[in-house]
Amino acid sequence: MLTNYKVGEFFDEMIGKSGEPRNHYQWFYQLVHQFSEQELKEKHETAQLSFLRQGITFTVYNHTGSTERTMPFDFVPIIIPDTKWEKVKKGMKQRMSALNHFLSDVYHDQNIVKDGIVPAELIEQNPYYYHKQVGGVDIPLDNHIFLAGIDLIKDENGDYRVLEDNLRNPSGMSYVFQNRYVMRQVYPELFFQHSIETLEQQFSELHQAVISHVPKNANPSKPPAAVLLTPGMYNSAYYDHVFLAQQMGIELVEGRDLIVKDDIVYMKTIRGLKRVDIIYRRIDDDFLDPEAFRPDSALGVSGLLNAYRKGNVSILNGIGNGVADDKAMYAYVPDMIRYYLDEEPIIPNVETYFLRDPEQMEYVLEHLDKLVVKNVGASGGYDMLIGPHAEESERELFRKKIIESPSQYIAQPTIKLSRAPAYQDGKFYPCHVDLRVFVMNGETTHxxxxxxxxxxxxxxxxxxxxxxxxxxxxxxILAEGGQANA
Structure with missing residues (x-):
C-alpha cells in the first residue's frame, strides 16, 4: 500500500530520497506490508472509536458557535532515534533556562533591556506584561515556567527548528498519553519487539514538578496541597484539565471552589475549608483575580494576587509569562541564550521578519506570496496568512492589516515543513507534521x-x-538497535 507513496521535495520522516525506508523505520515499513487493506481499515476505525468512547474531545469555536470534536488520530507513528532525541532534550533545557532567566530579569532589574539586547518597547507595550501586578515578586525556585510546550519543525534538510514557545497554558499533554494508549490497544503488534521509551513515569515527574513549588509561607508541618484550577467544562481544553488532575491525584477546582481569607487561599470542602498552597492554573492571567485584573471575571478568585504576592500561594505557570512567548519576542530568544547562558543555541529559530521595522515591512509587503504572516497575539492557526496557498484577496486583506498595525504581525519564510505518511480514507499519503515537546521545570528540568x-x-x-x-x-523515542520489549 506504500508503493505509490511519493516523497517529493520535502524531508520525509519515514522514506528517504531513494524511496527506501529510513533505518529506524525499516521494521515498521515491513510490518505495515503484512496487514491487509481490510485489517488497516478496521484498525483505523477502531482507533477513532476509542477516542470517541473515552470522551477525548476539544471544542472548536467559530462565528456559528462551538462544536465538540474528537482529535483525528493517525496510526503511523513519528519515530525518533534516541541519539537524535538527546540533542532535542539539550536544546529544550537550554531554551527553558534562558527564557526563565529572561522572565526573572524583566520582572526585576531588566538588565537585558539596559544592555540593549531586547528593545524596551517590546516589553512595555506587550499586552501580557504585568509588571504593576507582579513586578519585584520573588517566587519559589525563581521559576516562572513550570510547564512549557515548545513547537518544533524539521526543515528540508531534516534539521529541527523552533517554531513557537508556549509558556502560559500549553495544552495537549493528555493527548500524548491517549495516543499511546490507543496505539497499544489497537496496534499491539508494533510494540512487541522494539524498545520504545515508556510514558509511565511522566505523571510522577509532572506531580513532582508541581509540588516542588512550595510557597515561602506554607505550613512546614504539612505536605503541600496542590489543585488544578480550570475555567470549567465549556473550555476547549477541559478534557486536558480533567485528565491531568486525575492522573496527578490533585483536586480539579473552579474559581467558585476557592476563597481567600487573610491573604491565604482555601478550598471549600464538605468538611470545611482546606488550605491550598499551589495552584496549577489553566485560566488566563486576565481572569485570575477580578480585584487585580478584569473586574468582570467570574472565573477567578478575589484576593488571589495578594496571597501570591505575600508568598502564601504559588501559581503555575507564573503570572505574566506571556511577555516571553509572544511571536515578536520569539526572535530574541537566541540572543537571550547568548546573553544569560553564554552559549550558542542548540536548536535554532525559524528566520523572522519584524514588520515594525520599515525595511523589513517593505520586503514582506513585496513578497507576501512567498511568506507566512502571523498575528503576534493569536494562536491555534487563527489570523494567519500562508502566502503561497492564499488567494490574492486574502493577501490584500493582510497587506491592509500590516500597514494599519505593523507591530501586531511578524512574517517568516515558508519552511518546507517535513512530512510523514498518514493513513486516512483507506490510503497512505504524505502530510506535514510538527512536534510539541513538553518541558517540566521543578527542582530539576525534565x-x-x-x-x-x-x-x-x-x-x-x-x-x-x-x-x-x-x-x-x-x-x-526508539533506543538504538531497539530489539528489547517495550
Missing part, C-alpha cells in the same frame, strides 16, 4: 520523551492545529 506530533491531515495543508482540521500521531 523533558517528556516524545511529545505531541501534530499532522495536517488535509492533503497539501500546512496547518497542523486541531482547531483547523489537524490530527495527532504517537511519538516514539
Amino acid at each position: 523533558v517528556m520523551p516524545g511529545g505531541l506530533s501534530r499532522v495536517a491531515l488535509k492533503e497539501g495543508s500546512l496547518v497542523v492545529n486541531s482547531s483547523q482540521g489537524g490530527g495527532g500521531k504517537d511519538t516514539w
Whole structure:
C-alpha cells in the first residue's frame, strides 16, 4: 500500500530520497506490508472509536458557535532515534533556562533591556506584561515556567527548528498519553519487539514538578496541597484539565471552589475549608483575580494576587509569562541564550521578519506570496496568512492589516515543513507534521520523551492545529538497535 507513496521535495520522516525506508523505520515499513487493506481499515476505525468512547474531545469555536470534536488520530507513528532525541532534550533545557532567566530579569532589574539586547518597547507595550501586578515578586525556585510546550519543525534538510514557545497554558499533554494508549490497544503488534521509551513515569515527574513549588509561607508541618484550577467544562481544553488532575491525584477546582481569607487561599470542602498552597492554573492571567485584573471575571478568585504576592500561594505557570512567548519576542530568544547562558543555541529559530521595522515591512509587503504572516497575539492557526496557498484577496486583506498595525504581525519564510505518511480514507499519503515537546521545570528540568506530533491531515495543508482540521500521531523515542520489549 506504500508503493505509490511519493516523497517529493520535502524531508520525509519515514522514506528517504531513494524511496527506501529510513533505518529506524525499516521494521515498521515491513510490518505495515503484512496487514491487509481490510485489517488497516478496521484498525483505523477502531482507533477513532476509542477516542470517541473515552470522551477525548476539544471544542472548536467559530462565528456559528462551538462544536465538540474528537482529535483525528493517525496510526503511523513519528519515530525518533534516541541519539537524535538527546540533542532535542539539550536544546529544550537550554531554551527553558534562558527564557526563565529572561522572565526573572524583566520582572526585576531588566538588565537585558539596559544592555540593549531586547528593545524596551517590546516589553512595555506587550499586552501580557504585568509588571504593576507582579513586578519585584520573588517566587519559589525563581521559576516562572513550570510547564512549557515548545513547537518544533524539521526543515528540508531534516534539521529541527523552533517554531513557537508556549509558556502560559500549553495544552495537549493528555493527548500524548491517549495516543499511546490507543496505539497499544489497537496496534499491539508494533510494540512487541522494539524498545520504545515508556510514558509511565511522566505523571510522577509532572506531580513532582508541581509540588516542588512550595510557597515561602506554607505550613512546614504539612505536605503541600496542590489543585488544578480550570475555567470549567465549556473550555476547549477541559478534557486536558480533567485528565491531568486525575492522573496527578490533585483536586480539579473552579474559581467558585476557592476563597481567600487573610491573604491565604482555601478550598471549600464538605468538611470545611482546606488550605491550598499551589495552584496549577489553566485560566488566563486576565481572569485570575477580578480585584487585580478584569473586574468582570467570574472565573477567578478575589484576593488571589495578594496571597501570591505575600508568598502564601504559588501559581503555575507564573503570572505574566506571556511577555516571553509572544511571536515578536520569539526572535530574541537566541540572543537571550547568548546573553544569560553564554552559549550558542542548540536548536535554532525559524528566520523572522519584524514588520515594525520599515525595511523589513517593505520586503514582506513585496513578497507576501512567498511568506507566512502571523498575528503576534493569536494562536491555534487563527489570523494567519500562508502566502503561497492564499488567494490574492486574502493577501490584500493582510497587506491592509500590516500597514494599519505593523507591530501586531511578524512574517517568516515558508519552511518546507517535513512530512510523514498518514493513513486516512483507506490510503497512505504524505502530510506535514510538527512536534510539541513538553518541558517540566521543578527542582530539576525534565523533558517528556516524545511529545505531541501534530499532522495536517488535509492533503497539501500546512496547518497542523486541531482547531483547523489537524490530527495527532504517537511519538516514539526508539533506543538504538531497539530489539528489547517495550
